[in-house]
Amino acid sequence: MRSCDIVSYGTGVQPAIATRTDAHLADGRDLFYYDPPGTQRVPPPDRRELPPQLDPGQARFDPRTGEWVIVATHRQTRLLLPAADSCPLCPSTPDNLTEVPASEYAVAVFANRFPALAGVGATPIEPDGTLLPVVPAVGRCEVICFDPRHDVRFVDLSVDQVRLVVDAWADRTAALSSRPDVVQVYCFENLGEEIGVTQRHPHGQIYAYPTVAPRTARMLRRAVDYRRAHGTNLFDDLVAIEVAAGERVVAANEAWVAFVPFAAKWPFEVHLYPRVRVPDLPSLGRAERESLSQIYIDVLRRFGGLFDSTPYVAAWHQAPRPGTEGFEESALHLELFTNRRSPTALKYPAGTEAGMDMFSNDVVPEEAAQRLRGLS
């Protein structure tokens, strides 16, 4: 357990961008503290008595759709919306020993106690002979605490705090990607009870998948086809079209551009791309990370201004590991969307969406962009 400065981007000699201190929880799970560069932290031990980690669930293959489904049985026991004095994500106090033993932290990441994915081993691939293959749910689910304060939201963070979160995302992506049984790393945040959040403390999640996520697989297959047909990158061309059109652009700075996608599925949806395509968060240089921290907060503020309560999913799309089909075409980007369509109504992905994956959106993307542009 020691603190070390991390440099997880670019090439050549770079100044450190954060300090990581590695620790473990009472049941053996990993815990990582991220602090400003140069911080020396001595992590206190976890004084709780915890039962041993449960076996991971299963990944089951649906031969009709070609998609894996994670079957995670022990997640039903998760705590729902604990009050601040028993929050498991707050720093520990003598009266509330939490998942973070330290009495303070900046950003903390730990392996989820009730993970959907927790196994170690072979990557599930579609076997030839078996129609209904099942494998242990290989991978990792981590929780990232964005702030030690219980009652803030991501949008309340300072740009420097976001900067540290970006470094933590990038560092965990790099570390998890190096596992031989991890194929793709997914950093995301769900906000709001209306979208199913069970912990109010500001936090996100990091999933290390043992396979390419279905949505990513589809997008990369199309990007490969597009390259074959047009000789260019699908995402590059899309971003160029959106920048040139301008009518769906919500915010932009020197390194990033945020727009409502032309075929938005959700009432309010914003995609955030770096102007220069990179495969993943670790590939972002210092300047790109700094301007990301600014525009990310800017876009979240606009989202927050839409309604009294704007639940959202913020989903980071990253490349799967090198060698996967379409890796070279991958484009790091954020997809941010809300299921709120009006002050009193939510969008439910029901009959046509959940049944047929055919989305119906009640808000015109250009009007959504105009509204979001007006909120700053």
Next chain:
Amino acid sequence: MRSCDIVSYGTGVQPAIATRTDAHLADGRDLFYYDPPGTQRVPPPDRRELPPQLDPGQARFDPRTGEWVIVATHRQTRLLLPAADSCPLCPSTPDNLTEVPASEYAVAVFANRFPALAGVGATPIEPDGTLLPVVPAVGRCEVICFDPRHDVRFVDLSVDQVRLVVDAWADRTAALSSRPDVVQVYCFENLGEEIGVTQRHPHGQIYAYPTVAPRTARMLRRAVDYRRAHGTNLFDDLVAIEVAAGERVVAANEAWVAFVPFAAKWPFEVHLYPRVRVPDLPSLGRAERESLSQIYIDVLRRFGGLFDSTPYVAAWHQAPRPGTEGFEESALHLELFTNRRSPTALKYPAGTEAGMDMFSNDVVPEEAAQRLRGLS
């Protein structure tokens, strides 16, 4: 406007299975009454003054996913949960002129006043040159009222009533499928405010899509690949495996089998297949429709017994029109699922599901099947 007995299944001389009476609403929309065979009905005129139908929305193509999204702007004005005395789906009374002008009906189907799909014209296909194609939202959205009573649910219907609903589904599927601009017909029911239902009156919906739904396209592509690799039909083999295994079977009769799928995405999910594969509802013979009416109610009752309130989506998967890739491999089946995972908790398709299409299910399918088998 006349009543005619309909025979929309099988071949050769068949006795009529329902009577349909065609009518129109004040703004020109189609209305169909379905009654027991031989009924003579004189449909009363619609005495309301209705504004003209709005232009249809758009279908927009997402070049990253290859999926069309329906952008339907005027749906924001839909009525939310009207009380019984102003319900637009009840039979009309002097004080409440509704979408069904008759003072009584058995089953009524009419074109939705606030449709996501309403255009007539060319089928949208992915153009070669344009990255962001947009076309009018061609197709049709219909509402099917299952029962004239406001305060019943589908599960309360008699087997004879369900039988009439099945005939209406089949007849509308056949009629809409014959349109040159309709590629696939989707009959479904959403139940429960927890899944977004805005009308309490027992009703379902019928969407006539101008393209193959994304989920269907994926399944049929896999079925084509499976045929190439194994020489057999994917769905036939799946049903045979489930019947042989038995542990996920929930209910069965001479013509149908209902089981929890091996890779269920939702906490409680049941798929219902005919034992002899057919492409769509119109292809079902009289005997299959009769046993369907029985097992459908049986499965809905089991679902209803899970919780005090079990919201659900009941989604009929049917073949797209002949000539579409995979048509020969298509298998009519129902996918029924709930987003309730416990008496107090819903399943939200959030971060991993909505962001990556990678589902995580907290309930083991075999345990779900055991619970459903125990409820009858």
